[in-house]
Amino acid sequence: MNAPVRYLDHNATTPVRPEVLEAMLPYLRGEFGNPNSVYALGQRSRRAVEAARERVAALIGAADAAEIVFTSCGSESDVMAVAGAAWQAFDESKGARKRVVASRIEHDAVRGILRQLYRRGFMVAEIGCDREGVVGAEQAAGALDDSTAVVSVMHANNEVGTLQPIQAIAAAARARGALFHADAVQSAGKIPLDAKAWGVDLLSISGHKINAPKGVGALYVRKGVRLSPTITGHQEKNRRGGTENVASVVGLGAACELARVELERHSARLRTLRDRLEAGVAKIPGVRLNGHRSLRLPHCAHFSFAGLDGHHLVVALDLEGFCVSAGPACSSGASIPSHVLTAMGLEPELASGSLRVSLGWGSCDADVDAFLAALPAAVERLRRLPATARVAARSQS
Numbered sequence: 001m002n003a004p005v006r007y008l009d010h011n012a013t014t015p016v017r018p019e020v021l022e023a024m025l026p027y028l029r030g031e032f033g034n035p036n037s038v039y040a041l042g043q044r045s046r047r048a049v050e051a052a053r054e055r056v057a058a059l060i061g062a063a064d065a066a067e068i069v070f071t072s073c074g075s076e077s078d079v080m081a082v083a084g085a086a087w088q089a090f091d092e093s094k095g096a097r098k099r100v101v102a103s104r105i106e107h108d109a110v111r112g113i114l115r116q117l118y119r120r121g122f123m124v125a126e127i128g129c130d131r132e133g134v135v136g137a138e139q140a141a142g143a144l145d146d147s148t149a150v151v152s153v154m155h156a157n158n159e160v161g162t163l164q165p166i167q168a169i170a171a172a173a174r175a176r177g178a179l180f181h182a183d184a185v186q187s188a189g190k191i192p193l194d195a196k197a198w199g200v201d202l203l204s205i206s207g208h209k210i211n212a213p214k215g216v217g218a219l220y221v222r223k224g225v226r227l228s229p230t231i232t233g234h235q236e237k238n239r240r241g242g243t244e245n246v247a248s249v250v251g252l253g254a255a256c257e258l259a260r261v262e263l264e265r266h267s268a269r270l271r272t273l274r275d276r277l278e279a280g281v282a283k284i285p286g287v288r289l290n291g292h293r294s295l296r297l298p299h300c301a302h303f304s305f306a307g308l309d310g311h312h313l314v315v316a317l318d319l320e321g322f323c324v325s326a327g328p329a330c331s332s333g334a335s336i337p338s339h340v341l342t343a344m345g346l347e348p349e350l351a352s353g354s355l356r357v358s359l360g361w362g363s364c365d366a367d368v369d370a371f372l373a374a375l376p377a378a379v380e381r382l383r384r385l386p387a388t389a390r391v392a393a394r395s396q397s
């Protein structure tokens with residue numbers, strides 16, 4: 001009989017909660033009106049979208065629901081923020097602002113648009129991080145100048161969970177007249193967010209990381225900030241074209257409301273589970289615990305095991321029913337070491353022996369117990385593989 005599946009990869013994606021699905025269903029059935037239509041059917045959809053906007057605003061600490069723009073995912077929010085701010089500043093300054101600054105550990109959505117901007121003539125400056133994954137605020141301030149259009153630093157890293165000093169970096173950006181974007185895709189719903197108090201201009205979130213469906217996200221755009229649109233059209237007050245994905249937007253709103261109400265209890269529960277899991281894993285010889293010890297997300301842990309390949313460990317654990325990952329889901333199976341671990345200065349051997357475990361709604365003590373029972377033997381088995389077999393198997397993956 002197959003072992004029960006124990007899902008421990010909530011940084012990759014999360015299940016849709018039943019309450020979220022229930023909230024969405026009417027908008028996948030009879031309530032199919034276009035929220036931009038004037039008749040009653042459309043206006044009911046409009047009201048549902050606006051109620052969801054209020055809920056997203058409340059979770060992230062926006063001053064006004066009108067500051068929330070719905071998008072198709074976290075990646076779109078990131079691109080809309082970084083490219084939209086860069087193009088807008090470039091145009092308004094008649095080409096004087098042509099520098100973009102970002103940390104070296106950003107998600108590929110940000111890294112990809114930085115490469116595009118670079119190819120089109122923008123200067124791109126990258127800020128490094130320390131061995132625990134913290135991006136220095138002073139270093140960030142030093143990378144800025146008066147030609148900077150936008151600065152992008154993630155709130156929490158998706159691999160190691162380390163939190164960044166975004167409030168200080170936002171202040172440094174403001175002092176240079178640049179906009180500041182925080183990718184909060186991994187931190188939203190896990191720890192309190194306060195976009196207004198932190199002084200950020202732009203902040204990205206994604207539905208599928210907080211128990212809403214995949215394919216919906218939001219971007220906080222502080223009142224008064226203007227972006228050159230990446231998807232043109234009149235919806236979302238001319239900020240993002242495309243008929244709103246009403247059902248998913250409603251789901252995102254419901255998930256944000258649940259996350260807001262349950263945040264304190266939920267994160268305390270997950271922190272306790274995570275700390276117990278981590279203490280158990282720390283007993284395995286030759287393991288390194290990655291990420292800052294206190295400035296980090298409460299629900300995830302990241303390890304490096306000397307003498308084995310993290311992808312093999314993921315497969316070995318999958319055979320025993322555990323869903324975990326060796327790196328970000330979007331680059332799973334990639335044989336190059338993660339850019340985050342490289343930026344943190346991890347030795348290549350440790351970087352390639354990495355494992356990320358991320359807990360969430362539904363995770364329980366039995367998951368941690370079962371994982372701690374299975375992991376040491378899996379590590380031991382893989383370490384007994386001759387090094388040549390490890391390399392050969394890896395180069396075929």
Ligand code: PLP
Pocket residue numbers: 011012073074075076078107109154156157158183185186206207208215216217328329
């Ligand atoms: N930013 C971060 C930090 C992420 O972890 C992810 C997804 O893993 C994204 C952005 C992209 O979000 P989405 O999958 O909704 O495009």
